[in-house]
Amino acid sequence: MPRRPTGGGDAPLPSKEALRRFLQASPGKVGKTEISRHFGLGTDQRPALRELLKSLKADGSAAPAGRRGVSAPGRLPEMAVIEVTGTDPDGDPIARPLGWKAQQGRMPVIYMRPERAGQPALAPGERVLAKLKPAGAGKYEGTTVKRVAGAAPARVLGVYENGRIVPTDRRHRAEWVVPPGEAGGAENGQIVLAEPLPGRELGLRPARVVEVLGRMGEAKSVSLICIHAHGIPDVFPTEAVREAEHTRGVDASGREDLREVPLVTIDGEDARDFDDAVWAEPEGTGWRVLVAIADVAHYVRPGSALDREAWARGNSVYFPDRVVPMLPEALSNGWCSLRPGEDRGCLFVEMRFDAGGGKTAHRFGRGIMRSAARLTYEQAQAARDAGEDPTGTLVPLYGAFHALLAARERRGTLELDLPERRVRLDAAGTVLGVEPRARLDSHRLIEEFMVAANVCAAEELERLSQPCMYRVHDRPSDQKLEGLRQFLEAFDITLPQGDRLQPRDFAHVLDLVTGKPEERLVHETVLRSQSQAAYAPENIGHFGLALGRYAHFTSPIRRYADLLVHRALVRGLKLGDGGLQETEAARFPDTGEHITQTERRAAAAERDAVDRYLAAYMSQRIGEVFDARISGVTRFGLFVTVEANGASGIVPLASLPDDRWTEDQARHAQRGHSLSGQRTGITFTLGQAVEARLVEATPRTGGMVFHLMQGLPAQPAARARPARDPKQARKAKPRR
Known part of the structure; x- marks a missing residue:
């Protein structure tokens, strides 16, 4: 200096x-x-x-x-007490500084070096005095100086095998030993919950089995692991179940009668509840649209056992083989599910749009309705494509949809084409296949109607001067944008600077890579650059949708935020009982933070389940070669993603040709851009098409290991085929 x-x-x-x-x-x-x-x-x-x-x-x-x-604010001292919070993809601990305050800015991440030989690995919850060295913006490298007292992991989730517990989290490499008499009746192959016992200085740490959850490989074992790994409540208190079972249907008194309006529900074929119904008709050169939502506020009253449990869960969680609902089945699949031909209470919004999709008016009400039909997305799309309309409702619905779509395109929203993966299971829970879920116009139709209804809800609550739980989405941070810009430079793509950046600028980037090899990688990287959406009583708008105000109104069966919006509308419009209470409104800031976290917890558990099911499916195809792309470059190897089904795994550095490999991060601040061999001259780059041979797939953790064929001696290998006989796949052996 x-x-x-x-x-x-x-x-x-x-x-x-x-x-x-x-x-x-x-x-x-x-x-x-x-x-x-x-x-x-x-x-x-x-x-x-x-x-x-x-x-x-x-x-x-x-x-x-x-x-x-x-x-400088946010700067950590050279020595500090830190707490381990998890591990990176290489299994090395990640930590946070203790005593960090929100006003200090974004919390830095500390990457801990591996422990000395003979020392047990650091586990989440442990605290150590560490020597810290800056390693980039908001990043530090830490070295343990001394272990201090701290919270050990509250529970250990794993599979019991011969007196040991093998963790189900692939980031935790250390096993646990179960002392004699502490197995709790567990047998080999069973999934167990255990609690740590006072530790040893050397060797494996001891743990006591406290609960046997099931057996690895059984139907529902994957979702069972994910539920417990992410701490998702899955058993309702007796009082909440009793309240749900004592509920009854609504009568028409004090409600607007919509039973003659042919409202229909359109959901996935595997949907377990139906909480929104739609209807449209032409009106002059524009459209009149009704969106009716199950009246959950009628049944779930503030302060009740049902309400307390719904708040704690925050939302429903969906797995390929089951759902963990926010509300008991008597409500979620009963009185709050808009079954065809049955009377149901609802809150509705009536909206009017001009020919270009611009909203001209809206009004909310509390009604009673009777669904005319339950359609799947596939049924609605097939009828539309065939020029048929069995319910007499599809033609005007699609007409209104195209008007709203035109308004969306004018607004310039961000649409990321990252297909959702669908896991197909048989009755025994065996994975039959994992494939992209089709993206149809019928999906987009419902989305557009729901977005329009959500905007109206936020506008109405502002008009009524009522508290609102907004769905907010901030613009990307400057740091993430800089990382994205550096990444896009590799493809000769630029982004505008400063406050001029709009969602349509990201849409333009996606248009530029349509049909190109790097298309999926660019979509994923743009997604990672975005801020996460959240719930908050203060409105900052929704950047991704290019909307100034937005609140979730359309799914109160499965999202607590929507229930709060319903209650606020009931109170503001004086629609009867079940309105928002002042005590609830005072807790909005805390509730917003809480349900944001439960939503992210659910998303992580759902992704985790799909990854594990995918690993189970791929475990039958060991030795096969797949078309893939490099999706990550790190100091310890590569990550590849299979084109056909999105399976992702690591390519260890040791499996690459013998060379001195160097990682180039100059063109991408957030992850490496390429890995180059100094002797062979081979370079592996983000987005590069490769052939990858699967050598390991572990359903217990969801982890997969691949070896690349590029740069290696030619050898016979099973080639992946879309329609391969599963019996033959099971016979495939890894060729080493």
């Missing part, structure tokens, strides 16, 4: 901005002596410097460091 000679007090006091820049450029803490030396200040200027530093601390531009030092 450049230094100025002492100025004997002649140099002017630095401005706050100059001092901020100095702190940012300093590698660690600095004191008044270092600052005075750098800016040429004299001892008589110390009082003024002290006041300047006090001002910087007050506005968050400087943080205390040690007894008398300061540092």
Whole structure:
């Protein structure tokens, strides 16, 4: 760092901005002596410097460091107590600093070096005194100095095998030993929950089995692992079940009668509940649309056992073989499911649109309805494609949809084409296949109607001056945008700078790669660059949808946020009982944070389940070669993704040709861009098409290992075929 000679007090006091820049450029803490030396200040200027530093601390531009030092905000000291929170894909611990405060900014990530030989690996929940070294923006590399008391993992989830517990989380490489008498009756191959026992200094850590959950390989074993691994509540309290079972249907008194309107539900063929119904008709040159939603607020009242459990769960969680609902079955599949031909209470919004899809009016009401038909997306699309309309409702529905679609395209929203993976199971829970779920116009039709209804709900609550639980989505952070820009440079694609960036700019990027080899990779990278959507009572708009206000209204069976919006509408429009209470409104900030976390927990569990089912399916195809693309470049190897079904796994560095491999991160700040061999001249690049041979697939963890065929000696290998006989696939052996 450049230094100025002492100025004997002649140099002017630095401005706050100059001092901020100095702190940012300093590698660690600095004191008044270092600052005075750098800016040429004299001892008589110390009082003024002290006041300047006090001002910087007050506005968050400087943080205390040690007894008398300061540092840039967010800067960690050289030594700190940290807590292990998980592991990276290589199995090395990731940690967070203890005592971090939100006002300090984004919490840094600490990547811990592997422990010394003979030392047990750090487990999530452990705390250590660590020596920290900056490793990039918001990143540090840590080395354990001393282990300190801390929370051990509350529970261990794994498979019991011969006196040991093999973790089901592939990031946790260390097994646990079960001392004699602590197995709790567990047998080999059973999935168990265990609790740690007082540890040993060396060797495997001991644990006691506290519950046997099932047997690995049985039907539902995958979702069972995911439910417990992610801490998802799956047993309803007796009182909540009793309240649900005592509910009854609504009568028409005080409700608008919609039973003569041929509302229909359109859902997936595997849908387990139907909470939204739609109807449309032409009106002049525009359209009149009704969206009716199950009246969950009528049944789930604030402060009830049902309400407490729904709040705790936050949302339903969907697995390929089961659903963990937010509400008991008597409601979720009963009185709050809009079954055809049965009277149901509803909240509805009536919307009017002009020919171009612009909304001209809306109104909300509480009604009673009777669904005219339950259609699947595939049925609705097939009828539309064949020019048929068995219910007499599809033609106007599609007409209104195309008007709304035109408005969406004018608005310039971000649409990422990342097909959802569908897992097909037989009655025994065996995976028959994993394939992309078709994306049909019928899906988009329902989405457009739901988005329009959600916008109306937010607008109505603002008009009524009622609290609103908004669905918010911030623009991407500057750091993520810079990483994305560097990644896109490899494909000669640029993004606008600064506040001029709009969702349509991302849409333009996606248009540029349509049909190209890198299309899927670019879609995934653009998705990773986006901020995560959240629930909050303060509105910042929805960047991805290019909407100024947005609130979830359309799925109160499976999302607590929607139930709160219903209650607020009931109170604001004076629609009867079940309205929002003041105590609930006061808790909106905390509730928003809570249901945001339960939503992310559910999404992680659902992805985890699909990955494990996919590993189970791929375990029958060991030794086969698949068309794949490189989806990640790291210091320990590559990640590849199979084109046909999205299966993803690691290619270990040791499996590549013998060479000195170097990772090039210059063109992508968030992950490596390429891996190059100095001797062979072989380079593996993000998005590159490769042939990958599957050598390992572990359903217990969902992990897969591949070897690349590129750069290796030619050898016979089974070639993956879409219609391969499963019996033959089971015979395939890895060729090493």
